[in-house]
Amino acid sequence: MPLLLISLASGSLAILIAVGLLRNLQKAKIHPGPMAEIGSYIAIGVKTYLSRQLKTILSLTPLLALVIYFFFGHWVALTFMLGVFTSLTTALLGMNAAIRANVKTVQDAHFSPWHAFHTAVFGGSVMGFSITGFSLVILSILYFFLKKPDLLVGFGFGASLAALFAQIGGGIYTKSADVGADLVGKVEENIPEDDHRNPAVIADQVGDNVGDCAGRGSDLFESFSDDIITGMLVASIYIPRYGPQVLFFPLLLQSVGLLSSIMGVLSIKRLKRFRPETAFNVGMLVTTALAILGSFLLAYYLTRDLSLWLGGVLGILVTLVAAYVTHYYAGANGKPVHDIAEASKRGVALNLITGLAYGLQSPLASIVTIVIAVSTAFLASGGSLLAVVAVNIGTDLLIGYIMTADAFGPITDNAAGIAEMAGGEPSVVRSLSSLDAVGNTMKATTKAYAMSSGTITAFVLFATFFTTVGLKAIDVSTPFNTAFLFLGIALPYLISSLVIGSTAKTALQMVDEVRRQFRTIKGLLEGKANPDYASCVDIATKNALREMILPGLASITIPIVVGYLFGAWALGSLLVGAVISAALLGPFFNNTGTSFDNAKKIIEAKGSKGTFEHQAAVCADTVGDPLKDVAGPSLLIFMKLIGMTALLIAHAVR
């Protein structure tokens, strides 16, 4: 048990730093004025939405907890509720920092770009440290009392379910506002992004926080937690080979990653001489180096089996390769995005077709890398599934750092927006916009991470589920397993359809409302009258909360019904079909959407705003929005949620 103290201590350290940073932000003085006012609009919108989202999700929880209690006993019901609750409140904590950091970033940009960068990074790190810290602390304590890894599955299930709701709700919110603001503002009225005359602009800024920031926080919280839980389930099988201490390997490996991430983030403080993007890369290097070293020591002293270390290193490598591939396909410097921008000269249709073609092949290289990494680790360890767990947690080692960089995105995005809306000095707006661009690159890295993490988890998940239920294989020589493979593969299509459809429906209302305001509010376009921001915020809030329920519940009820009605073999086939389907469809959506976004940015960068090709690119970006920020991220969470659901009911259906 002293080993548990290590994970408990590293988790607590992360929480302490997070809380300290948040208090600093809360104490910092915000000068009154238009920027503070806009900041408070955003803060109120965010708090209103998140508290209503919290209420909605928490009102669904007791019913589910009751069902779980009935079937699986009080411990699982308790850990389930803890999972939901921790996921949501942790994200709230990070969110609180983000909505303070945005205004402060603008303010600090008046001193120097470095100050602004610094504030945004440490504002983002509150999310990075709290999601990882709370996960480690609570899982350590839970294991201390419960002593059985199976009972932790409830926690993972709760965390994943909360994440899916948060991502879908936040995603619909942010994208309906974004699409509404862009289609009417940028395309029809030809006013700039983030223009204060646009009625949807506050909803758009709120959306950046509740979708990109809070949603991603819940997502990474569940990844981090689920990987510990499935890891401990596998580790418990390997006690005869390595001794009882191996059970703590997943927790300790995550602790190594968390401590490395803390060092990486703190090292940015000392990198004043560098440009923001370089500083981020150096910090990433520090994190990576420490994680490699730390996991070597851990593997050697805990298990004397360096193949587990190899697994961890391969996990890190996979994340880096996936990030590189994502940058190639979706980043502003790759051939694909340049081809898309070039195609825009022939209108939006060829832009879209070109982007779809690249997007469809974009997941392949990462999949091949993952397959090679997992197979290598498995072979090198002489067929140990624990080595696959090491690869899986290896992808998590940078999570504290990656989440920091990711949360940096919405903060700078907001900061740039606030500066633009409040009519800030051009030099300030420019330096914030360049930080915003850095943030966008970082977001793509997070998605690449989430994709590889989800895919590698699948390997562990399939093996764990099939071992638990006592099946070894999917028998396709009769039609029944094939039938459930087909149904499984169709599930991610259904989920995507529902969330994209909801976004479209909400965006349609948003477009109509923005058009109505431009038509009926006199002097709005001339800047003489103020738009009604609240009505747009209201449309996004109401729709997001209503529309997240169906896809969220469908994701868990379908596997549960299949499991209970037909048994473990059917659930197994459904699980395999659904997970492998989501592993392709998710990154396809993410990369395609991001490539449209960056093609638009390339065209804007060369000063072609308002031209034929720019209009085409803005349109394509709008099509990509619900793909990359609603459907794609939701699928990556869905992959893990269906796994946790299957593991939760595995004992009951076998």
Added chain:
Amino acid sequence: MPLLLISLASGSLAILIAVGLLRNLQKAKIHPGPMAEIGSYIAIGVKTYLSRQLKTILSLTPLLALVIYFFFGHWVALTFMLGVFTSLTTALLGMNAAIRANVKTVQDAHFSPWHAFHTAVFGGSVMGFSITGFSLVILSILYFFLKKPDLLVGFGFGASLAALFAQIGGGIYTKSADVGADLVGKVEENIPEDDHRNPAVIADQVGDNVGDCAGRGSDLFESFSDDIITGMLVASIYIPRYGPQVLFFPLLLQSVGLLSSIMGVLSIKRLKRFRPETAFNVGMLVTTALAILGSFLLAYYLTRDLSLWLGGVLGILVTLVAAYVTHYYAGANGKPVHDIAEASKRGVALNLITGLAYGLQSPLASIVTIVIAVSTAFLASGGSLLAVVAVNIGTDLLIGYIMTADAFGPITDNAAGIAEMAGGEPSVVRSLSSLDAVGNTMKATTKAYAMSSGTITAFVLFATFFTTVGLKAIDVSTPFNTAFLFLGIALPYLISSLVIGSTAKTALQMVDEVRRQFRTIKGLLEGKANPDYASCVDIATKNALREMILPGLASITIPIVVGYLFGAWALGSLLVGAVISAALLGPFFNNTGTSFDNAKKIIEAKGSKGTFEHQAAVCADTVGDPLKDVAGPSLLIFMKLIGMTALLIAHAVR
């Protein structure tokens, strides 16, 4: 063997009718004039392209045949070459009828709409009867000499490979021309569809023939043939249960379908009083009724097992349900297409997002129907795989009729185009346009058929492959099978990416060429000068022939390399992953693309040509074009090709 005479005779009858109808068309007098001239442009374009395509494919064949000879002996190599050759020449035969029937349809429209309808139907039936007739005749003769169903796999492999090449090449041809013509003509220059001033208009008309007509012919030829071959492989296992005559069940069931289709098509002759759409439906009803009756007699007298009859009926039902679902999601009367049209009022982005959302869920209902039908047949027969074969061939029973209706589409499309270009009388143009709309509905039915046929074949295929190689299941408890499932599921994404990318690349050149002609040819837009049709035809031809090679070869080499390098278990996982992935991605592409097309037609029908919403809808239609006419159909062929490839090498890799 006398049973073989029945299939031989029904096949020969179909060929005789096809040849008779073709000769009638060739003898018919075409009045000289602008229509005949345009018709001859199209005919020359089609013949040039198809003969060059034939040469390209045939030049690849000997090399492949040599490899096959080396590994599998001379019989398989011979049947392979026969498969390629028959597929291509059969499609040529049907094509020859189509390019004569189009001008004749315009000419007959001057008498009465009924005459035009009649000509187009019987012109299309040449394709319908020749693909089914030749398949039955050649497979009967081959079996008579070879006596072993395994040796026929080479024929199926050849037919599928030729179909994939023809579909990809034809698809790239037709869609690059269509996109090029639409984007510059309709969107930029605001001239009507099929306007003779548009330089890409002839290429577009040629494309309708080589892509939609010849491509679909090869596709259905391989479906029809492959289902006989896999059916006979399964039937050979059931000889102990039903006696040796059961081996001919697949051939005879297809004969029943063919004879019913002939009766169905001929019955249209007697339906002068009905509107075209009603006449088609009545003919379909006749075909269906006869097929149900015939399969009852066959199942009863050949096997005394009515569960096989039930299977056949379920197969027909599946096709009808899938057609209904397709009409709902992609047809002009369903809610989805109306929602898409409504969303167009807010621009192309919301049109596309709405369409994608509906498209993603569109395959689900058909998949569920298929799963229920296959499971029911399997259970009702007490676990007989032959009942699943019956469901599979059940979907083919209407193939002769469906292909007739499908080939009717490009004929009327061409006819409407010729009348428009030659400045025909408004009443003639109108009656041909309404026939064109009927043709579009029929095309959607064919795609629904192809989708259900491909999916049901998967059930037979998996079982046959895994039985042949002596594996029972996919073991996902180690990472290796999971790895190949992932690679398999990525394959259809890769193929789609390649073919959509090629279409985009070609369309880009087409847009530039059409723009160049409008810019440099003086008086073109005013109708005082003629465009250079040939240069557009040349761009489409060259690109299509070059770009079809890579995706075509990738589709067969990847499974072969995996099979030989890693063995049957790896190939099995790859096969399952690839087939189930294509079964969703294919219909998603087909339905999404078709729904955009019909949304545009709805807007045009209410007279909103040239408005903001119409421009949006035309753009979305263009995005959907490569999805519905290149990627989607190619994937449905790919599903069967990879199956035939796996069966071909099954004995060698196990």
